[in-house]
Amino acid sequence: MARYDRVIPPGGRGEITLTIDTSRVRGEFEKKAVVWSDDRPGMSVELHLRGQVKPHVSFDPGGFISLWGTKGEAARGHVEIINEHETPLKVIGVDNDLPDRVTWRLEEVRPGFVYGLEVEDISEKAGDYTVHLTIRTDNPKKPRLTLTVRGEIKEK
Amino acid sequence: MKRGNQIIAVTITSFVLSFLSYTASYSAREEGPAIHIEQTEHTFPTIFEGEELAHTFTFYNRGTADLHIRRVTHS
Numbered sequence: 001m002a003r004y005d006r007v008i009p010p011g012g013r014g015e016i017t018l019t020i021d022t023s024r025v026r027g028e029f030e031k032k033a034v035v036w037s038d039d040r041p042g043m044s045v046e047l048h049l050r051g052q053v054k055p056h057v058s059f060d061p062g063g064f065i066s067l068w069g070t071k072g073e074a075a076r077g078h079v080e081i082i083n084e085h086e087t088p089l090k091v092i093g094v095d096n097d098l099p100d101r102v103t104w105r106l107e108e109v110r111p112g113f114v115y116g117l118e119v120e121d122i123s124e125k126a127g128d129y130t131v132h133l134t135i136r137t138d139n140p141k142k143p144r145l146t147l148t149v150r151g152e153i154k155e156k
Numbered sequence: 157m158k159r160g161n162q163i164i165a166v167t168i169t170s171f172v173l174s175f176l177s178y179t180a181s182y183s184a185r186e187e188g189p190a191i192h193i194e195q196t197e198h199t200f201p202t203i204f205e206g207e208e209l210a211h212t213f214t215f216y217n218r219g220t221a222d223l224h225i226r227r228v229t230h231s
Contacts, residue, residue, distance in 0.1 A: 002228040008217040010189075016228060020209040033230040035215075037223055039191040047193070047213055051200030084204070141206060 088112025190219030
């Protein structure tokens with residue numbers, strides 16, 4: 001978004017304020033703005049903004065687990081939940097929207113900063129499914145994280 | 157004045173008027189607004205997701221007429 005002074009007298013000074021909503025930005029970014037004026041030789045001037053946006057909490061290697069296997073053979077997957085802040089993070093709980101398909105186990109790897117989350121298939125029937133595990137935290141800016149688990153379980 | 161001299165006088169007058177007109181228009185192009193922005197780049201410190209970032213660029217009109225900012229596009 002851009003706010004700017006529209007008419008500046010000779011010898012005058014104006015301002016252009018650019019704002020960026022970082023809720024949908026991750027990692028390094030570069031934004032460009034072009035100022036169009038009635039100064040013919042310099043009718044367009046480019047402005048550049050750069051920066052880096054870190055997540056509050058991240059999954060390593062990512063927010064997705066794939067479980068492939070045969071019924072009765074427990075397929076497993078694992079992610080780490082990483083607190084990117086310098087103050088400790090507490091995981092309050094984990095909600096599972098398909099408890100008859102998967103179970104989970106949480107362990108503290110580095111208390112307050114790194115948690116290990118292991119997910120295991122417990123399906124009693126073959127088939128494909130998608131489970132969402134919602135991790136609840138005490139960080140008010142990131143009270144919930146969602147881990148997606150995709151399962152493909154075949155008959156023996 | 158003879159007819160030949162008249163033609164020459166008209167030609168010279170026409171040439172002088174064209175030259176004056178060109179000079180006037182060239183001068184006019186040097187007049188007008190002139191935008192000047194000292195800093196066109198800015199790097200923010202690293203921040204966490206969800207925070208709003210804002211930066212204000214300052215610019216000046218170093219010309220002789222009002223400067224109109226028509227629009228600011230961004231990507």
